[in-house]
Amino acid sequence: MAAAPTNPSRPEQDLEILEPLCAVFRRHLKSLGQKYTPERAQILDVLVRLDDLFEADHLLAEMRRGGFRVSKATVYRTIKLLKDAGIIQQVLLDTDTEQAHYQLVYGRRSRDLIIRTDTRQAIPVELPELVELCERICVTLGLKAHAHRLHIFAAAE
């Protein structure tokens, strides 16, 4: 198995991200002495077409809907790998504590989000000033900032 299965109906911009994302994941796996399996490829393939925020359950359901047969265990195991690889990131919503929510961050300049409390929609935003702000405050404490995460909770006026 060399590449993720392709889906001709998938929009162009997803194809663009899938290839480098796949390469990053394969590199990460190789560095750990782990293998790139068809199941993992299928998960990537579905992942890039998911909404901004998704849950393990949701990913599994989408896989099944797409005709892929993967076990729940594999989905959870792969989510953990993707998190370690820095491809996805967990997100904490204020509204519920039940299931973990994840966000694709690979290929995004920013992982900051506006979370609409009225529609439960997540909008990625980019705040270049923020990076500088984080670095500045850390320097005053003798620390080195290596990442940040901002969630803004907002609603229509």
Add this chain to the structure above:
Amino acid sequence: MAAAPTNPSRPEQDLEILEPLCAVFRRHLKSLGQKYTPERAQILDVLVRLDDLFEADHLLAEMRRGGFRVSKATVYRTIKLLKDAGIIQQVLLDTDTEQAHYQLVYGRRSRDLIIRTDTRQAIPVELPELVELCERICVTLGLKAHAHRLHIFAAAE
């Protein structure tokens, strides 16, 4: 039972926060037709002396260490109430997904944190510019920001 039990060894600044915090909680409970019980008072009392980040387990252990006898169920039930009252807030650490972490936010101007990835220490920070930044970006999208949460991941250089 009218007030939280006092502990003479508790530092001054904690006493300062306990009283208004207690008032806010009692008001919240009254608005829901719920009662202010000794157990809830004891939890507040222990809460204000906890580190910046704590877990349900940790709170329970501290309670026991302080000689209070509360059940695990009551701790969880009270944490939920405190969350609803806006007194504490859940925090998502990158490092683990196991237990939920909480942070006291009542009486804080800011709920922003630097999370030290080397020591797992959480440092509250205040970034007044950030509030304005959040409002500005939301306005451009026709939204009204009502809260935000920033986590900066950093370590000693």
Add this chain to the structure above:
DNA sequence: GTCGGTGCAAATGCTTTGCATTGAT
């Protein structure tokens, strides 16, 4: 041919809940 991966089902562990009793108002 080796290891690591997968699926299944069972286990784990944080969190929630049902119920009888206790207690705040």
Add this chain to the structure above:
DNA sequence: ATCAATGCAAAGCATTTGCACCGAC
């Protein structure tokens, strides 16, 4: 006196794991 809270133990439920078989390298 009433209605909610507590404690205990028993669920619940998302996530993890053990194991036998399969497949990427």
